[in-house]
Amino acid sequence: MRAAMNTKRNLVTAALVAPAAAWLFVFLVLPFVAMLVFAFGERAPEGGYQAAFTFAQFANLPTRATAFWNTLLLAPAGALLCLVVAYPTAYHLAVKANPRYRLILVSLVVVPFWTSLLVRTYAWMYILGSRGIPNLLAMVGIEDVRLLNTPGAVLLGIVYGYLPLMIMPIYVSLEKLDRRLLEASADLGAKPVSTFFGVTLPLSLPGVMTGVALVTILLLGEYLIPQLLGGGKVFFIGNALVDLFLQSRNWPFGSAIAVTLVAVVVVVLMVAMRIAWRVAGTRQVDLV
Amino acid sequence: MRAFISSVYLFLYAPIALVVLFSFNAGRSASEFTGFSTDWYGKALGNTFLVSALQNSLIIAFTSAALAAVFGTMAALGMERLGARMRALFDALxxxxxxxxxxxxxxxxxxxxxxVFSFLNPALAALWPGDRPPQLGLGYGSIIAAHGLFSMALVTMIVKARIASLGRDIVEASSDLYATPLTTFRLIVLPQILPSILAGFLLAFTFSFDDFIIAFFVAGSKTTLPIYVFASIRRGVTPEINAIATLVLFASLLLILTARILMREKRSKSGE
Incomplete structure (x- = not known):
């Protein structure tokens, strides 16, 4: 009887997870295996893939060094820039803001993250483009200002696109902060500044870590922002991948780059987790 | 401090507001508002390429989000019953x-x-009784598959968090009163997790509707709305794109706000 019930229970469990398991296997695990196989193959003469076992694609990686350097430089730089803007904002929302308006203010920060990144990036293309700010500057006599297609424009787009994702985890960690600790610190004669650096900042570090890690990881695979605001001059790994797959059709080389990108993401993730572990217990991120 | 916070909000919303404003511009200028008009919306909606891209996006977003909502919820419920090792494997995937x-x-x-297609298509051609075998290719199916992956993970995450916050006692009480597991699920568990499932569905829909980069690779000859917008931006910035961008913006705004209201209801009900 008990055995029969256990069998039935197991069958129900299996039936519940089966569709998702199949989906994960067919559309995540298998594609990764395929990509790995392609990365060791050769480019067919007419483009695409030809079976082989060679490390030539990986040996070729230095030819795309610029894309890697741009990404590895601008992704963390963008994340840190986000942090500089995000921390005071999150602090204000969690500690200073009127509780009555807090929910609305927080919503106003989250909502842009869930609206089309393409449209939000386009907005800056529109503003920085020749008919936007440079046009206005020309009216007051400052001619030939170029803003679009510069590293600065890409960084601006990054901060704009990912600011909400940086603010949220920091806000969550600051909101959970026990107010009594701050009062205790003040009662013991600490100045507000030393309370901040001695109590608030260390306790919000997990949120900071989550935010920096999340934004950096997402930026490593970014395509739209460098494409639209960097205009082919400031390109990321994502741009190299689109070029290799959809234009020059060198699939094995593209796969090798994609595999390398995943390896970089994994390394960044592991470093972040190691640091987060040391700083405090990891904390879940509330994206919505 | 206050000035800084205000400028952050200005920074977040001014660019969007500008796009919306200039979508109503009578002229073509990006820096001079020459009069109010809805002409660009008429032009955008009269564009058959755009309308068919919109249709494609809606079909794909609805299908992938619906599949994700059903399978993701099932997975969240099933994972509760799995052993620690299997559960860790699912979490990792x-x-x-x-x-x-x-x-x-x-x-x-x-x-x-x-x-896979390069294997299947010749096999299909060999086995097909008629002389026109179907050709498998990229299109709706491949976009739904790739979007479904992220969406399912999203729904599972949200529903799992909700299940974790559910009291076990109410489920046990139900079974003590001789309710079958199915009845307990239908009357006790489902009503409590339904807002999270709906929120997950809406977020998944928003994600799919807004996604450009995944669809760009696997769309084949199909065009989704973001792919169409991207292609038009490359041809040059026009007020018509502002009109389309405004429509996309308001569609996702509506979805995300509904999702947030559903999630907040969940939070206040669970007393957080």
Whole structure:
């Protein structure tokens, strides 16, 4: 009887997870295996893939060094820039803001993250483009200002696109902060500044870590922002991948780059987790 | 401090507001508002390419979000009953589906599907009784598959969090009163997790509707709305794009606000 019930229970469990398991296997695990196989193959003469076992694609990686350097430089730089803007904002929302308006203010920060990144990036293309700010500057006599297609424009787009994702985890960690600790610190004669650096900042570090890690990881695979605001001059790994797959059709080389990108993401993730572990217990991120 | 916070909000919303404002501009200028008009909306909606791209996006977003809502909820319920090791495996795979960059998901799906099709299509041609065998290719199916992956992970994450916050006692009480597991699920569990499932569905829909990069790789000859917008931007910035962008913006705004209201209801009910 008990055995029969256990069998039935197991069958129900299996039936519940089966569709998702199949989906994960067919559309995540298998594609990764395929990509790995392609990365060791050769480019067919007419483009695409030809079976082989060679490390030539990986040996070729230095030819795309610029894309890697741009990404590895601008992704963390963008994340840190986000942090500089995000921390005071999150602090204000969690500690200073009127509780009555807090929910609305927080919503106003989250909502842009869930609206089309393409449209939000386009907005800056529109503003920085020749008919936007440079046009206005020309009216007051400052001619030939170029803003679009510069590293600065890409960084601006990054901060704009990912600011909400940086603010949220920091806000969550600051909101959970026990107010009594701050009062205790003040009662013991600490100045507000030393309370901040001695109590608030260390306790919000997990949120900071989550935010920096999340934004950096997402930026490593970014395509739209460098494409639209960097205009082919400031390109990321994502741009190299689109070029290799959809234009020059060198699939094995593209796969090798994609595999390398995943390896970089994994390394960044592991470093972040190691640091987060040391700083405090990891904390879940509330994206919505 | 106050000035800084205000400027952050200005920074977040001014660019969007500008796009919306100039979508109503009578002229073509990006810096001079020459009069109010809705002409660009008429032009955008009269554009058959745009309308068919919109249709494609809606079909794909609805199908992938619906599949994700059903399968993701099932997975969240099933994972509760799994052993620790299997559960960790699922957690890791779902986390991978979220963390791996979209550009890599797009490439991996493209590579795998093309490899599979190159086997299946000749086999199908050999086995097909008629003389016109169906050709498998990229299109709706491949986009739904790739979007479904991220969406399922999203729904599972949200529903799992809700299940974890549910009291076990009410489920036990129900079974003590001789309710069958199915009745307990229908009357006790489902009503409590339904807002999270709906929120997950809406977020998944928003994600799919807004995604450009994954679809860019696996769409084949199909055009989704973001792909169409991207292609038009490359041809040059026009007020018509502002009108389309405004429509896209308000569609996702509506979805995300509904999702947030559903999630907040969940939070206040659970007393957080």
């Amino acid at each position: 779902f986390a991978a589906a979220i963390v791996v960059p979209g550009v890599v998901i797009g490439i991996a799906t493209l590579v795998a599907l093309v490899a």
